[in-house]
Amino acid sequence: MLMLHGIQIDLISEDRLDNMTSMEKVRLILENVKEGTIVVLEKGLDPEEQSTLIEYTMMEISPDGFSGIEMETYPAKDGHEGLFTKLFGKKKGKDRRLTVIGPANQMRMLKTESDFISAFVTSR
Amino acid sequence: MKVFFRTRKKFKTLFKSFFGKKKAKIGIYGPPNAGKTTLANRIVRDWSGEMVGQVSEIPHETRRASRKEGVTITGDNGSSVTIDIVDTPGVTTKIDYHEFEEYGLEKDDAVLRAREATEGVAEAMHWLREDIDGVIYVLDATQDPFVQVNIMMVGIIESRKLPVVIVANKIDLPDSSPARIRSAFPQHPVVSISGLEGDNVDELYEYITKNFG
Numbered sequence A: 001m002l003m004l005h006g007i008q009i010d011l012i013s014e015d016r017l018d019n020m021t022s023m024e025k026v027r028l029i030l031e032n033v034k035e036g037t038i039v040v041l042e043k044g045l046d047p048e049e050q051s052t053l054i055e056y057t058m059m060e061i062s063p064d065g066f067s068g069i070e071m072e073t074y075p076a077k078d079g080h081e082g083l084f085t086k087l088f089g090k091k092k093g094k095d096r097r098l099t100v101i102g103p104a105n106q107m108r109m110l111k112t113e114s115d116f117i118s119a120f121v122t123s124r
Numbered sequence B: 001m002k003v004f005f006r007t008r009k010k011f012k013t014l015f016k017s018f019f020g021k022k023k024a025k026i027g028i029y030g031p032p033n034a035g036k037t038t039l040a041n042r043i044v045r046d047w048s049g050e051m052v053g054q055v056s057e058i059p060h061e062t063r064r065a066s067r068k069e070g071v072t073i074t075g076d077n078g079s080s081v082t083i084d085i086v087d088t089p090g091v092t093t094k095i096d097y098h099e100f101e102e103y104g105l106e107k108d109d110a111v112l113r114a115r116e117a118t119e120g121v122a123e124a125m126h127w128l129r130e131d132i133d134g135v136i137y138v139l140d141a142t143q144d145p146f147v148q149v150n151i152m153m154v155g156i157i158e159s160r161k162l163p164v165v166i167v168a169n170k171i172d173l174p175d176s177s178p179a180r181i182r183s184a185f186p187q188h189p190v191v192s193i194s195g196l197e198g199d200n201v202d203e204l205y206e207y208i209t210k211n212f213g
Helices: A016-019 A021-035 A049-062 A083-088 B003-020 B036-048 B097-101 B107-130 B146-157 B178-184 B199-212
Strands: A008-013 A038-041 A069-073 A097-102 A107-113 A116-121 B024-029 B065-072 B078-085 B133-138 B164-169 B189-192
Touching: A008 A069, A021 A038, A021 A049, A021 A069, A021 A097, A021 A107, A021 B164, A038 B024, A038 B189, A049 B146, A069 A107, A069 A116, A069 B146, A097 A107, A107 B097, B036 B065, B036 B164, B036 B199, B065 B199, B078 B199, B097 B189, B133 B146, B133 B199, B146 B164, B164 B178, B164 B199, B178 B189, B189 B199
Parallel strands: A008 A038, B024 B078, B024 B133, B133 B164, B164 B189
Antiparallel strands: A038 A097, A069 A097, A107 A116, B065 B078
């Protein structure tokens, strides 16, 4: 019987992410990445979520099992602060851009530029 | 009752701000092998004659955040500040024990080191969210600063509105490039030093006395 070896890629829309709590996002990412899935978020995590992701990633690492994540995102766009930012100190999430997350033992970032990410992924 | 507790808390905070000056806890953060413990030892030795931790070429030698309390630093202008120095494990998103075996560690030791390192990184992130008042972010000036973990960490520090100085360390090495670090983080002050040799650390002390009081 022919066995197919492939890599699953989950692309998660901004709309779906907006309806999730921070912990739901972190759990979704880790549960999928631990299974070998590459997760692409249309809108990246905020700094608090990134901090939580690092912390929870560390808790999930095990010898000869999950060794952590590889993650890349486009840099935040430079721009003038609008009235909204000046008044409320929020950037309305515009600095959170497309983010690619995968298992550290399967994914290598080849090139990251302000508008281009290239990654190399191997199957397990 | 709630109003009573809230009012009491407000009074306590106000009282503290007038009379009980709290020492700022300054976290030394950065990726593994950037020279964080070497710098922590340098600062603490220069100002209190003691040490914070061991250093090693094997990554993740520091696997627990360690605090040295009450270090008084005096700048060239005569002003001084008393702070707690918190040396933290190198922050990363991945730890594989096989990496330690490449440095000659036996499997059991490598696995133990990896487990302690993961706990240490999680602890360091927790400290950053809960207990740190300012950050010295240390980078190895011979390495590419444009890596995701640095971008993320600086973003996390910015979001918490913590004062930060970026240290371009290891300028004693011939292929160091503090300019590359400046171009990566133009929004923050960058001080070029050699924590090992002590080159230019006075500039860092000057910055600390002015900004971390």
